[in-house]
Amino acid sequence: xxxxVVGAGAVGASCAEYIAMKDFAAEVVLVDIKEGFxxxxxxxxxxxxxxxxxxxxxxGTTGDYSKTAGSKVAVIxxxxxxxxxxxxxxLIGINAGIVKDVTANLVKHSPDVIIIVVSNPMDxxxxxxxxxxxxxxxxxxxxxxxxxxxxxxxxxxxxxECPISDVDGMVIAAHSDTGMLPLMSKATRNGVPVTExxxxxxxxxxxxxxxxxxxxxxxxxxxxxxxxxxxxxxVMVQAILCDHKKMIPCSLMLDGEYGQSDxxxxxxxxxxxxxxxxxxxxxxxxxxxxKFATAAQAVREVNGDLKF
Ligand code: NAI
Numbered sequence: 001x002x003x004x005v006v007g008a009g010a011v012g013a014s015c016a017e018y019i020a021m022k023d024f025a026a027e028v029v030l031v032d033i034k035e036g037f038x039x040x041x042x043x044x045x046x047x048x049x050x051x052x053x054x055x056x057x058x059x060g061t062t063g064d065y066s067k068t069a070g071s072k073v074a075v076i077x078x079x080x081x082x083x084x085x086x087x088x089x090x091l092i093g094i095n096a097g098i099v100k101d102v103t104a105n106l107v108k109h110s111p112d113v114i115i116i117v118v119s120n121p122m123d124x125x126x127x128x129x130x131x132x133x134x135x136x137x138x139x140x141x142x143x144x145x146x147x148x149x150x151x152x153x154x155x156x157x158x159x160x161e162c163p164i165s166d167v168d169g170m171v172i173a174a175h176s177d178t179g180m181l182p183l184m185s186k187a188t189r190n191g192v193p194v195t196e197x198x199x200x201x202x203x204x205x206x207x208x209x210x211x212x213x214x215x216x217x218x219x220x221x222x223x224x225x226x227x228x229x230x231x232x233x234x235v236m237v238q239a240i241l242c243d244h245k246k247m248i249p250c251s252l253m254l255d256g257e258y259g260q261s262d263x264x265x266x267x268x269x270x271x272x273x274x275x276x277x278x279x280x281x282x283x284x285x286x287x288x289x290x291k292f293a294t295a296a297q298a299v300r301e302v303n304g305d306l307k308f
Pocket of ligand 1: 006007008009010011012031032033034037077078079080081082091095098101102117118119120122143144147175223224225226229
């Protein structure tokens with residue numbers, strides 16, 4: 001099956017690389033607006049095929065969307081990333097225009113496509129795709145929770161001084177520095193609640209470091225991260241192409257779930273061949289419910305800046 005990745009920059013190329021390395025897709029088409037850039041990234045990646053042992057064909061195009069026709073999944077990473085000190089929300093002006101335009105081109109050539117939205121501010125960009133694409137809501141998935149949960153597990157393992165594979169945890173709500181909600185009450189180490197090992201101070205440290213995980217990397221790198229975002233996207237694309245029916249927190253259009261409607265927010269969902277197969281409603285503590293509602297309010301305000 002064919003996968004399109006729009007934006008051959010840091011995150012887009014990383015997505016293509018991880019998808020190819022896992023060898024579950026027949027073809028990855030990279031699209032970029034910069035002349036020759038996607039073609040160059042595709043050629044460079046294809047020259048790793050014999051070294052890394054994959055058969056996925058990677059091609060690139062400068063804006064010729066006819067090459068993306070028949071894609072099962074398309075990933076939108078096109079747009080500008082944040083610089084140190086910027087919030088994701090500050091990117092809306094430029095990125096909304098790009099995401100809207102790219103979505104129209106994708107749907108024109110792949111009317112049944114499942115779109116994974118990565119460009120920031122992601123919850124608002126996913127909402128924009130819902131409002132402009134005409135696609136059913138199970139076919140539009142924002143990527144944030146998969147990455148933020150991976151960052152949560154990294155910080156949990158660090159605090160617990162244990163291997164990452166021993167810990168489990170999930171981040172829901174908004175993909176923003178203030179709106180992320182790491183579910184400490186449900187995080188475990190080998191099945192035992194982490195609250196039994198970490199005192200309140202350490203729990204707060206883990207939660208705060210998770211929430212500013214992207215900003216910490218942006219400060220270190222001078223631009224936003226790409227390895228973990230690319231890996232997170234590849235897990236979502238694989239869940240769809242291989243029909244894994246895997247539970248992954250994603251930014252989805254809510255219709256009463258978690259007390260919210262007409263908004264995209266991070267919630268756990270079963271991801272499989274149909275895209276979003278089911279939104280999973282887990283029980284939240286009163287404090288978590290309040291944080292979820294506050295995050296929703298902030299995302300609604302950003303959504304208010306959109307012009308369709
Ligand atoms: P980048 O600048 O390395 O790459 C973006 C690419 O998009 C560039 O190559 C650019 O030429 C291309 N582009 C711009 N307009 C286009 C158009 N109309 N059509 C096709 N291509 C176009 O940026 P990077 O680091 O790859 O980040 C991409 C986006 O992903 C940013 O908005 C960033 O904030 C977001 N991001 C989201 C994450 C998430 O968890 N949802 C994680 C990391 C980044």
